[in-house]
Amino acid sequence: MRDxxxxxxxxxxxxxxxxxxxxxxxxxLEVLKYVKQxxxxxxxxxxxxxxxxxxxxAGQTVFHCHMHLIPRYKGxxxxxxxxxxxxxxxxxxx
Numbered sequence: 001m002r003d004x005x006x007x008x009x010x011x012x013x014x015x016x017x018x019x020x021x022x023x024x025x026x027x028x029l030e031v032l033k034y035v036k037q038x039x040x041x042x043x044x045x046x047x048x049x050x051x052x053x054x055x056x057x058a059g060q061t062v063f064h065c066h067m068h069l070i071p072r073y074k075g076x077x078x079x080x081x082x083x084x085x086x087x088x089x090x091x092x093x094x
Contacts, residue, residue, distance in 0.1 A: 007066050007067070007068055007069075008028060008031050008032055008035055008066060008067045008069065009064060009065065009066035009067075012024065012065075013064070014064070014065040015063050015064070015065065016052075016053075016054045016055065016060060016063070016065055017052050017054060017065050017067070018054055019065070020065055024065075028065075028067065032050065032067060032069060035069055036048065036069060039069065039071055043071055045071030045072055045073055046072060046073050046074045047071075047072040047073075047080075048069060048070060048071055048072060049068075049070040049072060049083055049084050050067060050068065050069055050070070050084075051067065051068040051070060051084060052066075052067050052068070059087065081093065
C-alpha cells in the first residue's frame with residue numbers, strides 16, 4: 001500500500017485550531033512531526049500537504065480540532081503546482 005492519510009486530532013473539545021491555546025498548537029505540531037516520521041518510514045512519500053479546515057466555509061465537516069497529513073508522490077496528480085491552493089481551482093495556478 002502506497003497511500004496513507006493521517007489525521008491528528010486533539011482529545012480536548014476544541015472546535016478548530018484557531019481556538020486552541022499556544023501549548024496545544026505546539027504539542028500538535030510535535031505530534032504531526034512524529035506521525036510524518038512514521039509515514040516516511042513506511043510509505044516513503046516524495047512530499048506532503050498538511051491541511052487544517054477552519055469553519056464550514058473552508059470545508060470543515062468535523063467540528064473538532066484536527067489536522068490532515070497527506071503524503072504526496074511524484075505523478076499522483078498531473079500538476080501539483082499550487083499545492084493546497086488547489087481547493088479553489090482558479091487560485092491553484094499562478
